[in-house]
Structures are given as C-alpha cells and as structure tokens.
Amino acid sequence: MIATKIGKKSGVPDNYTRLGEYIAAAEEKGEKLHQFWIRNCDAGTNIEDLDLALLEIEAVRRQKPDIADKTYHLVVSFRPGDQDKLTTDDLMAIEAEYAKALGYGDHQRVAGTHINTDNFHMHIAFNKVHPETLKVVTPHRDFKILAKVSREMEKKFGLAIDPGMTDGKERASNKLSPTARNYEAHTWQESFQRHVLKHRNEILEGLRKAKTWQETHEVLARYDISLKLRGNGMILMSSDGQAMKASQLDRSCSKKMLEERFGVFTARREKTQCKSKRCYKSRPLMRHRNTPALWRRYLSTRKIIHRQPSLKVRALRNWKMFLLMEAYQDPLAMVLINAHRELLSLSKSGTYRDLPFRHKTAPRISTKL
Structure with missing residues (x-):
C-alpha cells in the first residue's frame, strides 16, 4: 500500500x-x-x-x-x-x-x-x-x-x-538500473542514478511540500535534476545527458501520480546552471587516500588536451581509461585500479552494497592489467 x-x-x-x-x-x-x-x-x-x-x-x-x-x-x-x-x-x-x-x-x-x-x-x-x-x-x-x-x-x-x-526510507537504493551499473563499470565514476538515490530522502521531502510543477522543478534543480517527458512516462535527467525513470526514485514520482497532484505537465520556465554543493558532477566511484591527487591530474590533463582529436584524447574520456594509461608509470594508479576492481567485485556479489566506500588500507598491487 x-x-x-x-x-x-x-x-x-x-x-x-x-x-x-x-x-x-x-x-x-x-x-x-x-x-x-x-x-x-x-x-x-x-x-x-x-x-x-x-x-x-x-x-x-x-x-x-x-x-x-x-x-x-x-x-x-x-x-x-x-x-x-x-x-x-x-x-x-x-x-x-x-x-x-x-x-x-x-x-x-x-x-x-x-x-x-x-x-x-x-x-x-x-x-x-x-x-x-x-x-x-x-x-x-x-x-x-x-x-x-x-x-x-x-x-x-x-x-x-x-x-x-x-516511509522516508530508500526503496532498494543499492539496486541501480542496468544502464547505471554499466556506466560505473565502464568509467569507474559515480552514475547520475547513484547521485539521485544518495539524496533521495531530502529530494522526496522537498517534493512532498511542492504544490505546483514549477515548485517541483525548483526542488529537483537543486540537485542538477531536470524532469522531462519521455514516451508515456517521465524521466529525471542530468546536465550531461544521463537519465533514469522518475518512478525509480519513488512510485509517487510517476507521471500519473504527479499529474494527479499538479495537472497536465508543464516544463520548467527557466533553466539555470546548478551551483549548489548537491549538484551532480563527475567524481570517482571509490574514495581512496590516493584518489585526490590523481583525480586532479586527470581533470588537468583533460583540460589541456581537450581540443586535440588524438587517440589519447579519446582514451581519456573517462577516469577508468586514465588510470589504465597511468598504471605503467605511477604505482598509485595501479593501487586505485585494484581498489576499483575489488569494489565492483564486492558490489556484484552483494557482499558490499554501500557504495561508494572508502578504502582504509591499500589493496595488493597487481602487475596484471
């Protein structure tokens, strides 16, 4: 019920x-x-x-x-x-x-x-x-x-x-959609869906208080979320194009339930860039003591070579590829590679579900890629 x-x-x-x-x-x-x-x-x-x-x-x-x-x-x-x-x-x-x-x-x-x-x-x-x-x-x-x-x-x-x-509780918040899981497996970066579910309780609290479509859009915009129509339903979309069904946040966010509250859907009047700390942005899936330095290097490298249509630019399209390229010359990158593999393995087996997590000890360094 x-x-x-x-x-x-x-x-x-x-x-x-x-x-x-x-x-x-x-x-x-x-x-x-x-x-x-x-x-x-x-x-x-x-x-x-x-x-x-x-x-x-x-x-x-x-x-x-x-x-x-x-x-x-x-x-x-x-x-x-x-x-x-x-x-x-x-x-x-x-x-x-x-x-x-x-x-x-x-x-x-x-x-x-x-x-x-x-x-x-x-x-x-x-x-x-x-x-x-x-x-x-x-x-x-x-x-x-x-x-x-x-x-x-x-x-x-x-x-x-x-x-x-x-309930004010998360409904299967650890169960990402196949699309979100694939995104994280291929990039080792936090997916938009994980970002939304991480803030689920406070988002739903804000939506409970909304009385119009525009107030609903304003609540979602604080988290870099856009509400859009797609097919016969609604989706939540990030600024970089990732999307999830609105009902995956909660059944009360389905098109039918929201239109019962506010009438026929109306789009957001104004679109502004999200400046809140709760906005979605690219970040490593796993937090490790070695992550910040390498992540800054990754962002800096992407910025420098962004306009060069080379193989290296294409390879640096995500965090995972950057670590694989750095592994041959930086042992810290290899540490993070093993840490991410351990993380995804535990997540897949259901042993560790609260992702992302912070490694307290450095995993064993492997020489295999």
Missing part, C-alpha cells in the same frame, strides 16, 4: 463538493466505482445520500471563511491482487485507521474505491473542519503517520508489503 496526500493546487479554489462528486463518479477513463461510503454526516452513509451530505459538509466549512485549504485528500494505492483479499468492511476499517491516526476520526468525510485494470485504489476526502468544535486540523509530518498505518494494515490484512515515499 502507498498512501499519498494530494495537495491543493496553487491558484485552484478548494472545492470539496467537486471532489466528493469525483470520488462517487470515478470519472477517469477506464475507471469504475467499486465501493462508496460517507462518515459522520447526519444525511446518511450511502451514495444515495451524497447530495445532502455534501450540503451538510459545506455548511460546516462555511463557518471558516478565512481558511483557504479545508480539504485533506488522501489516495491509498494497493498492489495487484490485494483487492481480492479485502471485503467492504475491511476497506472501511482501513479508511477508519487512517482517519484516526491523522486526527480525523470524528470529521466528516467521503470515501470510495476505484478499479482501473490492476490499479485498485481508495480516495478519502476529509473535511479538515471539525463538525462540532470547528477546529481546523492539519496533521504534522503526516507522511510518517501514513507510513506507519500502511505497514500496520498490510500486516493485519495480509497484503503485499510496499514501502515507498511515505
């Missing part, structure tokens, strides 16, 4: 009635309503009572005219196969647990489950204004609350375990 708060779009009025009707109608193409219920409204609990319930909810909300955002819209996505494990009572119990944990147990709300092929999900629209006290409740650090409830419900109902954005 992945529980995601759908934030209010900037410049769009808070329209609870429209959201309630959307949940009841399941308006998306290919989608249909599965179950529907209403909580804490005198009007009733069924879909036939929706019109009166919405009037009742709006009457409460009108008593807080100075509050612009009075709706908490939650979407709970289930894994394929989970639908068959859950009865209507189970779904209502899951919804009640989220409400209780968020502080909305006594609040008015409309909830419904939608089916779209294998995409089984639940919408819950909470009225943030308490019907009696009129206190407006806004949960603090709700992503942790949602994660906790999700894990509890998965365990209680025997559902697929699906840690994601709400």
Whole structure:
C-alpha cells in the first residue's frame, strides 16, 4: 500500500463538493466505482445520500471563511491482487485507521474505491473542519503517520508489503538500473542514478511540500535534476545527458501520480546552471587516500588536451581509461585500479552494497592489467 496526500493546487479554489462528486463518479477513463461510503454526516452513509451530505459538509466549512485549504485528500494505492483479499468492511476499517491516526476520526468525510485494470485504489476526502468544535486540523509530518498505518494494515490484512515515499526510507537504493551499473563499470565514476538515490530522502521531502510543477522543478534543480517527458512516462535527467525513470526514485514520482497532484505537465520556465554543493558532477566511484591527487591530474590533463582529436584524447574520456594509461608509470594508479576492481567485485556479489566506500588500507598491487 502507498498512501499519498494530494495537495491543493496553487491558484485552484478548494472545492470539496467537486471532489466528493469525483470520488462517487470515478470519472477517469477506464475507471469504475467499486465501493462508496460517507462518515459522520447526519444525511446518511450511502451514495444515495451524497447530495445532502455534501450540503451538510459545506455548511460546516462555511463557518471558516478565512481558511483557504479545508480539504485533506488522501489516495491509498494497493498492489495487484490485494483487492481480492479485502471485503467492504475491511476497506472501511482501513479508511477508519487512517482517519484516526491523522486526527480525523470524528470529521466528516467521503470515501470510495476505484478499479482501473490492476490499479485498485481508495480516495478519502476529509473535511479538515471539525463538525462540532470547528477546529481546523492539519496533521504534522503526516507522511510518517501514513507510513506507519500502511505497514500496520498490510500486516493485519495480509497484503503485499510496499514501502515507498511515505516511509522516508530508500526503496532498494543499492539496486541501480542496468544502464547505471554499466556506466560505473565502464568509467569507474559515480552514475547520475547513484547521485539521485544518495539524496533521495531530502529530494522526496522537498517534493512532498511542492504544490505546483514549477515548485517541483525548483526542488529537483537543486540537485542538477531536470524532469522531462519521455514516451508515456517521465524521466529525471542530468546536465550531461544521463537519465533514469522518475518512478525509480519513488512510485509517487510517476507521471500519473504527479499529474494527479499538479495537472497536465508543464516544463520548467527557466533553466539555470546548478551551483549548489548537491549538484551532480563527475567524481570517482571509490574514495581512496590516493584518489585526490590523481583525480586532479586527470581533470588537468583533460583540460589541456581537450581540443586535440588524438587517440589519447579519446582514451581519456573517462577516469577508468586514465588510470589504465597511468598504471605503467605511477604505482598509485595501479593501487586505485585494484581498489576499483575489488569494489565492483564486492558490489556484484552483494557482499558490499554501500557504495561508494572508502578504502582504509591499500589493496595488493597487481602487475596484471
């Protein structure tokens, strides 16, 4: 289960009635309503009572005219196969647990489950204004609350375990895509995907707070990341052209999930050079005490001969080739060659997964290339 708060779009009025009707109608193409219920409204609990319930909810909300955002819209996505494990009572119990944990147990709300092929999900629209006290409740650090409830419900109902954005944890962060692994194996330099995953938690924290496409672009730009459309999905791209699927960062970063939050994709208005310390740049995959001096020599050599279309220039296109060329005249280069080979061997076997790492001792110097 992945529980995601759908934030209010900037410049769009808070329209609870429209959201309630959307949940009841399941308006998306290919989608249909599965179950529907209403909580804490005198009007009733069924879909036939929706019109009166919405009037009742709006009457409460009108008593807080100075509050612009009075709706908490939650979407709970289930894994394929989970639908068959859950009865209507189970779904209502899951919804009640989220409400209780968020502080909305006594609040008015409309909830419904939608089916779209294998995409089984639940919408819950909470009225943030308490019907009696009129206190407006806004949960603090709700992503942790949602994660906790999700894990509890998965365990209680025997559902697929699906840690994601709400956990604040990395999802298989040590598992790079084949493209990223090939890049690191051929260059011995840190891939763009590793850079993104290294900053994953703070990126997701920033994306949680974003309310528009432009705010999303600004968050990503701090890490030298551009968000672009490709095919039917979205990709994250570095300034040097490396790319990864946006969903590899987190399922909540898929095109579908982001467009549910912000509407149809809009590109970044302005493109500026990233100057933050968190920007992606070429760096050795492995940190060793001998690395800095050789890395400076590598960058200096590339800069000097950059305009010479020679074999040597082509050979110096990456860090790995530089070390191989230097190995015959510099023992330190051979030390780093062996260190990188050890690193990649351990990574491939799964013995050492926290890459890149720092060697504490120099590996054995081999004379074989």
